Amino acid sequence: MSDLWYQLKKNKIAMSGLFMTIILIILAITAPWIAPYDPYEMAPDARFAEPSLAHFLGTDQFGRDILSRIIYGSRISLQVGIISVGLSFVLGTLIGVVAAYYGKWVDAALSRLTDVMFSFPDILLALVIMAILGPSLTNLMIAVGIVYTPIFARIARGSVLSIKNSLFIEAARSMGVSNLKIMWKHILPNSMAPLIVQVTLSFAFAILAEAALSFLGLGVSPDTPSWGIMLSEGKSWMESAWWIAVFPGIAITLAVFSFNVMGDGLRDALDPRLKNESS
Amino acid sequence: MATEEILKVEGLKKYFEVSNGFLRKKSIVKAVDDVSLTVKRGETLGIVGESGCGKSTTGRLLMRLLDATEGTVHFEGENIMEWSRSELKKRRRDFQMIFQDPFASLNPRMKVEEIIEEPLLTIGMEKKERKERVSQLLQDVGIPESYKGRFPHEFSGGQRQRIGIARALALKPKLIIADEPVAALDVSIQAQIINLLMDLQKEYGFTYLFIAHDLSVVQYISDRVGVMYLGQMMELAESDELYEHPLHPYTQALLSAIPVPDIHAKKEKITLTGEVPSPDNPPSGCRFHTRCPIATERCKQEVPEFREIKNGHYVACHEV
Amino acid sequence: MSDYIMEVKDLKTHFHTKKGIVKAVDGVSFKVKKGEILAIVGESGCGKSVTSQSIMRLVGDKKSEEVTGEVLYHGEDLMKKSRLDMQKVRGKDLSMIFQDPMTSLNPAYTVGTQIAEMPMIHEKKGKKSAWNRAVEMLTKVGIPSPAKRAEQYPHQFSGGMRQRGVIAMSLACDPDLIIADEPTTALDVTIQAQVLDIIRDLRDETGTAIIMVTHDLGVVAELCDRVAxxxxxxxxxxxxxxxxxxxxxxxxxxxxxxxxxxxxxxxxxxxxxxxxxxxxxxxxxxxxxxxxxxxxxxxxxxxxxxxxxxxxxxxxxxxxxxEGNNDGDRGNTEGRGTEKVF
Incomplete structure (x- = not known):
């Protein structure tokens, strides 16, 4: 673990991603203390206030402080990201590993299932699931999680297939190492890299999906400070009050960017063969 | 030398079904077709042959990494083909394998220590004992103990092969199957590894089954050598006997084809014509007849019997 | 004009990597006479393959690759040639045989087409006569029923046949120097023996000089005249x-x-x-x-x-x-094949 940290530390871009991610987490945790205003509090006399000393990032059409809403919004974004991506990661990896390791009809059945899910556009599939489950934040996270499961399954399957026949797996078998141990100690660690990269990418997508679904009224309630809702609501005021949409947009962009570069850095650091290259 | 048989292989066959694409007829590749041999305790039996002759498949069948189509393999008198999975797991410690590619045969994410420790974990060895054993093994194969925390990619090919050897030795096996253990290495490193294998054998009394394509290496390290061609054993004899009096025309050609790094060794060359036929459609009769310089009508029809010509010298040829 | 076809003077190929400069080839000089087979022998990483690639200018175009020195081919420095001129030399007077016959033939074209391409490009030959040349070359390298084989694709050839096809391709324009990079390493011994015979016969027949890059001292002893x-x-x-x-x-x-x-x-x-x-x-x-x-x-x-x-x-x-202190203290060096010097 200290090794991993050492590797990651050498990668400046990845470190900046990590740094921003940590800031995001701190924001989410300390929101009630650092937010200058109540994110729900409307102030009719301060509607459409431009960024100023009183409101660093301005206010929206109801006079709510945008900075405070963004700080609170990080809670929703992180929550949706962690839970839905966690769900799709665990579910997808399980499906992929089982399919690849056991092969034959198990593989055929699971692969067809994921293919079917793949053939729907992401948002449409999420909409269908939300329509069945009903609108709520929990259901939104479940829906997003299910939507991104096939991609994890597919990556895990490909990754496992490519190393399943490696000589070192055969060597382990020849020494009498059990199947479960081979999966856990040899196959999983060697198939992790692409999955971790996908985690960070999906994290970004999940934040966007939450925004889209919330906009369509299927996620959190419209007054909840969610970056997606802020962005989509602010869209209508782009010409007169650009700050309403732009700042949440920047927040989304930064979050997505930091997850992506961190993922890239992690992938490199996790691969011991690349270690010496980065020095 | 002890003459007790540690391994007795009879009529070993492995057929692979190969599909030629959608809705096409499947063909059967006879990778190993009726191989019989015995390995004596403490000796090195070499198996040599060109690509596709079935030598590696034979090694994997003996390790039960592959299931044989037919035949029996007796290890210390017990038929290993009848062992259940759990029994096999228990008995694995008696026979281990060294692999060809020292780059692919070590898990890149495990430290040297963990790699060598893995077989010890399968028998539930205590931590303290394990650490001691790992140090001993590293010392045996000539890797400084201080390197045990390193990853495989930090080592050269020769050093990796030493790690692979240490892993194979970990459980003090009785039989070690070495599948082309030096093929991927440079000559100067190759010699180091060959010497190491021979020293270890002298010290611990392992039995080796040494599989390789390089006849000069096989002959050097082995007490007896078997020559395979297209899934069948063509000739088997004491190493020196095989070199001095090769009886099978294939062995003779193979011997004469080795380029010798000695410009004064003017030997008579027998250059075989043609290519090795595909094992999914091997020639009838003697499999070598299509390339054999002395083939007769009989060779095309009748499979020659693998029989003992002299004391311990077996050959499968009608013309001998 | 000297009787040397090629003179390599102080060839250096350095690769600039993150870890620093890799001096793959660091000051190599040798000469090749007409009709001789020169072996460049060494173990992996010694720079033998990079040497041959540098001569052919297959390395040196990227920023991270730095090739210096002279490669005089019939007195002309190949290092100074433009990329276009180099293309004209490559495959015509100077051709190369690679280790892996699987990848040196294009799977999408018949073997004959690929061989015929050479005289068509370099000698502006017509399709018909180029094809005839291809068949002739296949005959030369001992491929049975060459006319039929020329119409087949690489995957229909076995490994040994493919390498012969590659050799035929390298011969198609009567080169006076062939650089062969481990041409028999991927082949089985009995097939290797066949290919070595073909290479030897070709040299004897056509007087083509050959630079043979190999790790196998046996191959060197059997085939070559001089060794580096x-x-x-x-x-x-x-x-x-x-x-x-x-x-x-x-x-x-x-x-x-x-x-x-x-x-x-x-x-x-x-x-x-x-x-x-x-x-x-x-x-x-x-x-x-x-x-x-x-x-x-x-x-x-x-x-x-x-x-x-x-x-x-x-x-x-x-x-x-x-120092002139070449023996005496080296009493223990002579092993097999090493005769004591005076």
Missing amino acids: VMYAGKIVEQGTIEDIFDRPKHPYTQGLLNSVPRPGSRERLKPIEGQPPNLHDLPNGCRFAERCPFVMDQCIEKEPDLLEAESKGHTVACWLEE
Whole structure:
């Protein structure tokens, strides 16, 4: 673990991603203390206030402080990201590993299932699931999680297939190492890299999906400070009050960017063969 | 030398079904077709042959990494083909394998220590004992103990092969199957590894089954050598006997084809014509007849019997 | 004009990597006479393949690749040629055979088409006569029923056949120099023997000079006239095969010869201990010093030059030679194949 940290530390871009991610987490945790205003509090006399000393990032059409809403919004974004991506990661990896390791009809059945899910556009599939489950934040996270499961399954399957026949797996078998141990100690660690990269990418997508679904009224309630809702609501005021949409947009962009570069850095650091290259 | 048989292989066959694409007829590749041999305790039996002759498949069948189509393999008198999975797991410690590619045969994410420790974990060895054993093994194969925390990619090919050897030795096996253990290495490193294998054998009394394509290496390290061609054993004899009096025309050609790094060794060359036929459609009769310089009508029809010509010298040829 | 087809002078190929400069080839000089087979022999990473690629200008175009020195081909420096001119030379007068016959033929075209392409490009030959040439070449390399085979695709050829196809392709424009990079390494021994026979016959017939890059001393002994032994980017010894096999001077050459098991021999092998040096962190002195059994103080301090030993044309880069203290203290060096020198 200290090794991993050492590797990651050498990668400046990845470190900046990590740094921003940590800031995001701190924001989410300390929101009630650092937010200058109540994110729900409307102030009719301060509607459409431009960024100023009183409101660093301005206010929206109801006079709510945008900075405070963004700080609170990080809670929703992180929550949706962690839970839905966690769900799709665990579910997808399980499906992929089982399919690849056991092969034959198990593989055929699971692969067809994921293919079917793949053939729907992401948002449409999420909409269908939300329509069945009903609108709520929990259901939104479940829906997003299910939507991104096939991609994890597919990556895990490909990754496992490519190393399943490696000589070192055969060597382990020849020494009498059990199947479960081979999966856990040899196959999983060697198939992790692409999955971790996908985690960070999906994290970004999940934040966007939450925004889209919330906009369509299927996620959190419209007054909840969610970056997606802020962005989509602010869209209508782009010409007169650009700050309403732009700042949440920047927040989304930064979050997505930091997850992506961190993922890239992690992938490199996790691969011991690349270690010496980065020095 | 002890003459007790540690391994007795009879009529070993492995057929692979190969599909030629959608809705096409499947063909059967006879990778190993009726191989019989015995390995004596403490000796090195070499198996040599060109690509596709079935030598590696034979090694994997003996390790039960592959299931044989037919035949029996007796290890210390017990038929290993009848062992259940759990029994096999228990008995694995008696026979281990060294692999060809020292780059692919070590898990890149495990430290040297963990790699060598893995077989010890399968028998539930205590931590303290394990650490001691790992140090001993590293010392045996000539890797400084201080390197045990390193990853495989930090080592050269020769050093990796030493790690692979240490892993194979970990459980003090009785039989070690070495599948082309030096093929991927440079000559100067190759010699180091060959010497190491021979020293270890002298010290611990392992039995080796040494599989390789390089006849000069096989002959050097082995007490007896078997020559395979297209899934069948063509000739088997004491190493020196095989070199001095090769009886099978294939062995003779193979011997004469080795380029010798000695410009004064003017030997008579027998250059075989043609290519090795595909094992999914091997020639009838003697499999070598299509390339054999002395083939007769009989060779095309009748499979020659693998029989003992002299004391311990077996050959499968009608013309001998 | 000299009787040398090619003269390589102080060729250096350095790769700039993140870890520093990798001196893959570091000051290599040799000459190739008309009709001779010169072996460049050495172990992996010694720079033998990079040498051949540098001569063909297959490396050197990227920013990270730095090739310096002269490669005089019929007196003309190939290093100074434009890329376009180089393309004209490549495949026509100067052709290359690669190790892997699987990848050196394009799977999408018939073997005949690929061979015929050469005379069509380089000699502006018509389709018909180029095709005839292709069939002729396939005959030359001993492919049975060549007319039929020319119409087949590479996947219908076996490994040995493919390598013959590649050789036929390299011959199609009557080159006067062929660079063969491990042409038989991927082949089985019996097939290797066939291909070596073909290469030897071709040289005898056409007088084409060949640079044979190989790691196999056996192949060298069977096929070549002169040998350059490379170690860590440098030539450490050069001479006729008699010089190298009967009177090897450099401890590395001796070590190589002693490492190979010989058929019928049971003598314990004498490997070279240790590992070759890291190419981006080379020692100041002799590159072999670390593994050399006769290492002296000056070996570690200063690099020896490639100087002529007692017979003409036999050059060695070793302080033992330069000091004239070449035997006596090396009583234990002669193994099999190594005759004691005076």
